[in-house]
Amino acid sequence: MEWLQYPLAFLLLLGVIVVFHEFGHFIVARRSGVHVVRFSVGFGRPLLRWSDRHGTEFVLAAIPFGGYVQMYDDRDPVVNAEAVEGSVPKDALGYTHLSPLWRIAISLAGPIANFILAIAIYAALFMAGTLQFTPTFSGAEPGSVLAQTDVTAPFEVVSVDGASVQNYQDIAMGLGDRLGESGDIVLGIVDLASNRSSDVSLPITNWHQGVGEPDLFGSLGLRPMRPSVVGQVVEGSAAARAGLQSGDWIVGVDGEPVSQWTDWVSYIVNSPDRELLFEVRREGRTLFIRVVPEAFTVDDGSTIGRLGVAPVREKVQYGVFKAIQLGAVKTWDMTVMTLSMMKKMIVGSVSAENLVGPVGIVKIAGDSVRVGWQFFLNIMALMSVSLGVLNLLPIPMLDGGHVVFTTLEMLRGKPLSERLQMSVMQIGILLLGAVMIFVTYNDLARLL
Numbered sequence: 001m002e003w004l005q006y007p008l009a010f011l012l013l014l015g016v017i018v019v020f021h022e023f024g025h026f027i028v029a030r031r032s033g034v035h036v037v038r039f040s041v042g043f044g045r046p047l048l049r050w051s052d053r054h055g056t057e058f059v060l061a062a063i064p065f066g067g068y069v070q071m072y073d074d075r076d077p078v079v080n081a082e083a084v085e086g087s088v089p090k091d092a093l094g095y096t097h098l099s100p101l102w103r104i105a106i107s108l109a110g111p112i113a114n115f116i117l118a119i120a121i122y123a124a125l126f127m128a129g130t131l132q133f134t135p136t137f138s139g140a141e142p143g144s145v146l147a148q149t150d151v152t153a154p155f156e157v158v159s160v161d162g163a164s165v166q167n168y169q170d171i172a173m174g175l176g177d178r179l180g181e182s183g184d185i186v187l188g189i190v191d192l193a194s195n196r197s198s199d200v201s202l203p204i205t206n207w208h209q210g211v212g213e214p215d216l217f218g219s220l221g222l223r224p225m226r227p228s229v230v231g232q233v234v235e236g237s238a239a240a241r242a243g244l245q246s247g248d249w250i251v252g253v254d255g256e257p258v259s260q261w262t263d264w265v266s267y268i269v270n271s272p273d274r275e276l277l278f279e280v281r282r283e284g285r286t287l288f289i290r291v292v293p294e295a296f297t298v299d300d301g302s303t304i305g306r307l308g309v310a311p312v313r314e315k316v317q318y319g320v321f322k323a324i325q326l327g328a329v330k331t332w333d334m335t336v337m338t339l340s341m342m343k344k345m346i347v348g349s350v351s352a353e354n355l356v357g358p359v360g361i362v363k364i365a366g367d368s369v370r371v372g373w374q375f376f377l378n379i380m381a382l383m384s385v386s387l388g389v390l391n392l393l394p395i396p397m398l399d400g401g402h403v404v405f406t407t408l409e410m411l412r413g414k415p416l417s418e419r420l421q422m423s424v425m426q427i428g429i430l431l432l433g434a435v436m437i438f439v440t441y442n443d444l445a446r447l448l
Contacts, residue, residue: 006366009376011064013365015041017114017384018067021391024113025069025106030054032102035072035092042067055089065358071095071106100410107402114388115331121381123327125374129317132167136192137222138259144221145202151189154227154259158197159188166316168224175216177337180209180349185220192227192249193281212351228264229312237308242291244309245282252279261311268293272305334385342389355439396428 018041029036035055040046042061049059061067073095095103136156140146159165160174178185184201191198208214217224228250233239250258253267254277267276272295280287293305318326344350356364361383368376391399401424409415 005369006362009365009369010362013376013380013383014064014361016380017117017387018042020113020117020384021110021387022067022069024109024111024116028106028109029069029071032098032106033093034095034098034102034106035089036069037072038068038070040067040070100406103406104403107399107406108392110399111388111391114384114391115335118331118334118381118384118388119324119327121327121377121384122330123320123323125377125381126316126318126323126326127320128374129315130374131313131315133226134312134314135165135168135171136225136227138225139223141218141221141223145204145219146200146221149200149202151200153191153193154225155189155191157187157189157222159186161186162188172216173333173337175220177340178204178207179214179341180207180344182206206349208351209349210351225259226261226311228258228261230309231312232310234308234310238291238294238306239308242289244278244280244289244291244307247282249281250278251281253277268307269304272296272303274305331381331385334382335389338386338389355435359440395431396424397432398428401428 022039022041026036026039038057038059040059040061042059042064043066044061044063046059046061049057051057072092098106134156136154138154139152140149157165157171160171161178163174165171165174175185182205184203187200187202189198189200190196202220208216208219230239230244230246230248230250233244233246250264252258253264258264258267271293273292275290275292278289278291280289291307293307295303296306297303341350345355364379365376368379392403394400394404396405405416405421415421
């Protein structure tokens, strides 16, 4: 029944984002005094409905791809018919009677609610804290851009183009911001062997222009690795008895060089009750330590060696006020990145194949749940930012289009003709329909 997690995760992801978006419109509409006829999550046939004391109908509909807030408009014959039936108060204020500023505020409230949701999610994640691995990489991939530099030993990346990074995700975001560009990507690195810091310039030309799902790390020659550095020693374990300490870097076992955590663990697992000689670097000195991994029987009955160590991991956690500040900064960064990617897609420097539609969101939501709740919430925050930015675009049918219409009305002193508005709306519907078809095709092409 694991397949159920995909639609359920999708409904949770999109449901939360849509509810917050529409609630932004709803709460400002209520403040303006206009009567809200319906608050709908989803489109099509209602599955559930109920009304509050103000006469607003709340609906959960069958098609879960969005939602809407319907406000009373005395020019609308359908709504007027409802008013005659008594579902709309006789003294209800119509949307067109609101001042232009109130109408602009209602339009902007939805995207703003999405940004507030993203800030809240990011702040919660910063307060909960995350276990992070140091972003370390092995020597350059032969023939790569990195191989043309002097970098040879394992290293840690501490900055991308001058911006500090703490984990692999930060590095990916920094590199992603350079898609389609030419010039130099400047990495700040620390050599793990010598502990020396330096900057490395990696030249790029139209980097991944027109490429769908680019390999950001591999194309530069960056090979993520987890070094064989002791992060934690279990008290009373074989490692503790032998004298291993947190921060020890294991560079050799029985005369054979090792650099990655998995290589070292392989020696330990395959050597129960057998003495191993570790070559250890500690605070600039080289030590040789003899260790006998303990024999341990696993569930399948086989015996493996166990040492009692864990890799280097750091829990990054913040207080409430700092977390809110960082959440706002993160939301701003994601907004700028989203706008930058949209611009690059329009000019063709980034492939439009990277756009994701409903099918792709279903897969992303389900996969993120399998990774963990923190990853799922990260995806939710990013999707919320994306929805907020998308709705601010000056496209008819979107909130940004309504803001443009209302602004033109303020400048002209009167509304645009209904015929012109309907014509532009039809163009907007066709444009959004074409985009939906395209992104769905992208999703299916990726799956197949």
